[in-house]
Amino acid sequence: MPDEIRWLSSLDEAIAQSKKSGKLVLLDFFSPT
């Protein structure tokens, strides 16, 4: 079980990891409250 979600902040890094893992990228735009 994951302890927490390991969010990335770089799209290039997310795409690189996606290519390597075969997983899809989940992109979440947020606005801090």
Add this chain to the structure above:
Amino acid sequence: MTYPQTFVQTIISDYCIPIQVNNTLDESKPMVAGFRHVWTPDLRVLDADGYELYRWNGYLPPAEFAAQLLAALAHARLRLRQFDAAEVLYADALKRFPTALAAPEAQYFSGVTGYRKTGESNALLHGWHELEKTYPGSEWTVKQNFD
């Protein structure tokens, strides 16, 4: 809160490379412009080339979010013509979250997946019959008509 829920974290961990973009930062402006982002929450599912395959806006409580995410990932796999993966994800969404808001959409595209995978019209008709029977009042039941 949606993300602290373990079952949400598990779906993200199992199937996704997650990235968060703070839309208030100057450094996020290229992403905000590039994705034509306008309102949060704004979730996108992208392929390994950064091509957008599914998107939705708006807050969802944990179980609704989980169902929507599974349906989104399934739809992404369907668009990539990875029918086996799409089939598994749609089945998981429907089994675990049959009353979720995203369930009728999952049932609709589950039928589409079966048809695209096999070329058999019965796969589509069976899926859509289930849709009409289980979710008679849904938007997706309206959309499955071709009269």
